[in-house]
Amino acid sequence: IVGSEGTFGIVSKVWVRITRNPEAYRTLLGVFDSIDDATNTISDIIGAGIVPAALEMLDNLFIGSVEAAYRLGFPLDAGALLIMEVDGLAAGLQEQADRVEAIARKNGAREVRKANTEAERLALWKARKGAFGTVGRLGFPSYCTQDGVVPRTKLPEIMRHIRAVSEKYRVGIANVFHAGDGNIHPVLLFDERDPDQVKRVLGASHEILDECIRLGGSVTGEHGIGVEKLDFMPKLFGPDDLSFMVRLREAFNPANRCSPNKMLPTAGACAEPSRLSQLKPGRRAAV
Incomplete structure (x- = not known):
């Protein structure tokens, strides 16, 4: 169930073991x-x-x-x-x-x-x-957050890459992240009312996530694949691996009613135009 993003079914009950807080x-x-x-x-x-x-x-x-x-x-x-x-x-x-x-x-x-x-x-x-509640103070009405993950030894490299991407796409990027896990959270700042800014933010996001893969990491450490990152799955896994994942999902969810079209590309998805260019990312920045 963990990691299936709801595609295996619904959790109705959970047993937990409570541990003591550190001394x-x-x-x-x-x-x-x-x-x-x-x-x-x-x-x-x-x-x-x-x-x-x-x-x-x-x-x-x-x-x-x-x-x-x-x-x-x-x-x-x-x-x-x-x-x-x-x-x-x-x-x-x-x-x-x-x-x-x-x-x-x-x-x-x-x-x-x-x-x-x-x-x-x-x-x-x-x-x-x-920190995220202060994004509105950075002067932009919208933001897009990614959550790629890299080996901790590669953090200096990915941060240098993020700075280079920021300059290349002329996008302001603020960073706050779980460094102990190698889980980055670049916050791309923009105005979603400007189509050019949206295009540049999507391009910058794409390059950051591609670099996470190149450095031996993944495109998500917490938030999941969902819909936005479907196009990255063939970059992370080979055809045989993806086929096995689909068959495993079908064993639990044969009618594809639970989280349909999430996490795993559908038939022909790899040949379709990138969803990144079709998405409209962004959240209203809180003050």
């Missing part, structure tokens, strides 16, 4: 002059064998909008902010946090702030969780 947390905020320094920090933290509870990054555009909304004292000239959190048993946790801080400083963090109280920790998480 303790250590939350840090790294301030970097560049996105490259922040993404290199992420790679080094993972490479050091540290398993953080969270690694979340905001770029300069989101730093500005979040600071305007919440007044948390973030430096507006920073290239990136990286929220780093470790959790677990209290014994030894500070040593792990110190290692994370050392790695951040080695990669050029000009400042590492520590959340000394629960209130300070919650303030940092408010910045991350509330």
Whole structure:
């Protein structure tokens, strides 16, 4: 069921096992002059064998909008902010946090702030969780979000590619993402009333997702394939794999009543004109 995007049926009941919350947390905020320094920090933290509870990054555009909304004292000239959190048993946790801080400083963090109280920790998480709610402060009425995923070691490359795509298509792109998972969330800013801007946003989105595939990742880490990304499925999987997926879906959903025409291309879809050019992406930007 997980990952089938509703094409296998409907979940009517779920059994869950409740686990205890971690005994303790250590939350840090790294301030970097560049996105490259922040993404290199992420790679080094993972490479050091540290398993953080969270690694979340905001770029300069989101730093500005979040600071305007919440007044948390973030430096507006920073290239990136990286929220780093470790959790677990209290014994030894500070040593792990110190290692994370050392790695951040080695990669050029000009400042590492520590959340000394629960209130300070919650303030940092408010910045991350509330980031999308500040998109309207970036000055565009619409936005389109993608959620490609890449190996964490490839984060520096995909972020450089996003910057190049932004310049090529003349599209503003703000970035906030789950760095610990390699799950990016480029937010493409535009006005959906302008057909040329819509065309450029779709082209930019397409190139970003293609690059995610080239780097060994996928076009979705959370949001799913749905309809918008159907054309990418033949780029991710071969004909035999797709045929098997279709047969498996038909075993559970023979009449194709559950989420019809979602996730898997229909017969002949690979030869049809790209749906990307037919879609009208965008969400109203919240202020």
